[in-house]
Amino acid sequence: MTTFGSIARHAGGWLPVIGAASLLGILGTLALPIVLGRAVDAIVSGVDGGLWLALAAGLVLLGVVVDLVDAFAGTACVAGTTAWLRERLVRHVLAAGDSGRRGFETGDLVGRVSGNAAEAAQAGPSLVTVGSAFLPPVGSLALLVYLDVWLAVAFxxxxxLVALVLRAFTRRTASAVTAYLTTQGRLAGRLAESLAGARTIAAAGTLERERRRVLAPLGRLHEEGMRSWRVLATSAAQGAVVGPLVLVAVLVTGGFALHGGRITPGELFAASQYALLGAGLGGLTSVFARLARARAGAVRAGEVLAVPVFGHGSGELPAGPGRLELRGVTVRAGDAALLSDVDLDLPGGGSVAVVGRSGAGKSVLAALAARLRDPDEGVVLLDGVPLASLSHDALRGAVGCAFERPVLVGATVAEAVAPGAAAGDVEAAxxxxxxxxxxxxxxxxxxxxLASAxxxxxxxxRLGLARAWPAARLLVLDDATSSLDMVTESRISRTLTESGDRTRLVVTHRQSTAERADLVVWLEAGRVRAVAPHADLWTDQSYREVFA
Known part of the structure; x- marks a missing residue:
């Protein structure tokens, strides 16, 4: 499972570069006040301070160089980690199939892959930034001890006090950011649903109602956003008040030390600069905010990657006609049973129609046969081999499926039918x-x-059917001819009936398709009510009502 730590570790070689640049910059920052202090003392005492000024100029130049390196390395690190995490998320979502995506709305998934992945990719650089942020005050404290111990006590x-402000900010901002991103994902999910059904909404005249439904989470989003800003504003204000106290305390203490002759004017100047470094901790709220967003993004990405994916075995199919068996199969959705203790033994090479009222479990049965989902109990076998034990190539070469509303992918029509296939094979299908x-x-x-066809x-x-057609053992059609006119549907049904070299499992609502099938599986409320030829079942009034 991908976690905040694993995302940070993936940054790999860039983190040492970022860390080294930060360390060099910090060392230069800590050295500069002492060097400038020596230059001030040299000027006050009338000694030539050219060497100290040259050294100060070198330290400033070093700071510019390391800032450039840090900016480049940080950008490259985040870009590379974002690309890696997005690829992992996309691969995982596709591998999980429909069952793995049911817990997420489409827009929410898009938000997690696009926005949240980019935020999570900040994990490595933000950890380095936060870690290195404590070095300047620690170094300042050590150097103030060197200058005068009472300066260190005041510092x-x-x-x-500044540390207390940061601790409270970190604790409060984590929950606020997580709640904001969750609400944002819910809003994106509703928007994606609405865009997909835009024609239906327009035809039904429910535009205003849909607008209110989609935008309903905006109030909560506003509240969470305001909460985040209040946390940030409160902490920034506290830091603005507490930070200067560090400078005032050190300057007052330094004034007494200068008056007592314990430090020089240059050392007082250096002490003031170190006090400013300590006061600057109050400005780290933005750094901690970025760390909190990275953690929240990592959590939301991890929730997607925690969804189990289909595993594939390494088995191959023996020679066979495509015999399909379901043994003690049960499929649940929460507490509801979609299929209950289904046993089927369908002979190979035949045409099997699956019929039943809406909600009877027809599409679930089709998804099991095509291994688009696995049963919660029981096993599905093809020619005596469990589908779960087959290798990916063996499974997809043997089983093809087409749907009521196929999603066509590819640059051209040919790619939508069979990516990478020879032109003759595409045309034949x-x-x-x-x-x-x-x-x-x-x-x-x-x-x-494809976009302009x-x-x-x-x-x-029909293109969806062509894509599934080359399957060698089992062709699963889930209401895949429902939008065809009667003549075309009849021609395709005849082709399916005459194609006796493999098993055809056809989910249908049409009586004519059931009539042409060799066998009919009649489902009712998730159970098999009967398996028989259509002519035998037609004598049952309840069966005839299925097609009414």
Missing amino acids: LAGVA ARAVHAHEFVSRLPHGYHTP PMSGGERQ
Whole structure:
């Protein structure tokens, strides 16, 4: 599982560079007041201070160089870590399948992959920044002890107050940032849903109601945002008050030390600069805020990566016709059972229709057969081999699936059917499902850019069927012909019926499709009510009502 620590460690070679640049910059910052103090003393005493001034100029130049190195290394580190984390998140989300994404809204997932990943990538640099931020006051304290122990006592008293401010800020800002990002993800999820259903919303005339639903979390988002700002503003104000106290305490103590002859004017100047370093701790609220956002981003990314993904075995399929078995299969969604103790033994090479009322479990059965999800209990086998034990290539080469609303991916129509396949294979699959006719009428045929290819819902379904067609053992169609006209659907059904070299599992609401199937699986409330040819089941009034 990816955690804040693992994200920070991934920064790898950049962190030593950032750390070294920070350390050199801090050493230069600590040395500069002493050097300038010596220059002041030289000028006051009438001695040539050119060497000290030259050394001070060198330290300033060193500070500029290390700042440039730190900026470049920090940017490169965050960019590389962001790209790595985003790739991991995308791969994990895709590998988890539908079951792994059910706990997240689409917009929320997009927000976690895009925005939260970039925030989590700040983990390494923010840790280095926070860690190095304490070196200047520690070094200042040591040098003040060297100058005069009472200067160190005054400095330490003031810094203790600043540390209390930072501690309270860190504790309060962590919860505020996490709540803000969570609410932001909820808002993004609702917006994504609304954009996907824009035509339905417009047709239903519910635009105003949908606007209120999407924007409902805005009030909470405003509250959490204001809470974050109040925490930041309060801590910044406290730091602005407490920070100068360090300087005042050191200057007052230094004034007495100068009057008593314990320190020189140059050393008083150096002491004031070290006091400013201590007072500067109050300005670290922004650094701690970035650390808090990085932690919150890492938590939200980790929640996605904690979702279990499908594991694949290394097994291969023996020779066989595509016999599909479900043994004691149960699938649950929370406390509800979508399928209950299902036992099926479907012969290979046949056409099997799956019918039932809405909510009977047809799509769940199809998802199990295609191994888009695994059962909570029981096992699914293809030609006697559990699907979970097959290698990824063996499984996807043997099993193909098409859906009611296929999502077509790829740059061109050909890639949407079969990425990387030979042109002849793509055309053969399209011809088999009667998609070649409309594809050939597109401006550039199979090379037409997918984004500019005008297609109806039925045409998109045919491309989805073509994508699944090459499956060698089992073809699973989840209502994948519902948008086709009756003539085209009949032609494709006939092709499926005549293709007896593999098993066809067809989820359908159409009586004609069930009639043409060799066998019908009748589901009711997540259980198998009957398995028989359509003609045998037709005598049952309840079965006829399924198609009413």
